[in-house]
Amino acid sequence: MTLTLDPENGILDPCPQITPRYLSDLKMMFKDQQVVDEILKEENRLIYEIRYYPFRTSKSDMALAVTRIFPGSIGGEYHMTKGHKHERDDQPEVYYCVKGEGFLLLDTLEGEFQAIPWRAGTITHIPPMWAHRVINTGTDLLVFIGVFHLSAGHDYEIVAQKGFSYRVYAVDGKPALIRQT
Structure with missing residues (x-):
């Protein structure tokens, strides 16, 4: 099977499954719940989408x-993916x-954390049992490809419960990692 990816807009063809993630889907991932609620009264903005091919x-x-x-950002916290850990270790x-x-x-x-700066061309191996999340700190679309075994599974709940050790905020117009307490 051969697919085509437009690198400018991240459109995959063919693409049998598209999963949109709106602010309402990520509500609990952002720290400032008051700002989330205020935004949701006006709009349920699209934060990211996944185009998937098995x-x-x-x-x-x-x-x-x-x-x-x-x-974009919510209460100064940059748009991000939900984040997950694989079910299989x-x-x-x-x-x-x-x-x-x-x-x-x-x-x-459980205490170990890494923040890897990303730009076009960066390739990262994610070890088993590490939760992972991508943050868009730019003013343009961030597009990335993930490749994994179908049996890996995705555990989003553990990330929602425990959260990541750091959050990424815009501070004086630049990304800053802020430790969570």
Whole structure:
């Protein structure tokens, strides 16, 4: 199977599944709940979307996901993906930043944390059992590709419960990592 990706807008073709993530889907991920509620009274903005293609074969099942994170912030906190950890403890993932700038946050949720600066061309291996989240700190669309085994599974609940060790805010117009207490 061969797919086509437009690197400027992150459109994958063919694409059998598109999952939009609106602010209402990510409400609890942002720190400033009052600002979230105020924005939701006016609009339910699209924060990011995932364009997904599963490669199913008789011997190995892989998947490709192209994620498009729109620029913006909520209460000074940059737009981000929901973040997840894989359900299987032996499953890594590879991310490739196609367009934009930001951070890839990696967190064991037990004390180890990394914030990897991201720009177009950055490729990152995500070790098994590390939660991961991408933050768009730029003024343009951030597009990245994730490649993983279909059996990896996604645990979003643990990230929602424990959260990442740091959040990324705009401080004096620049990204700043702020430790969570």
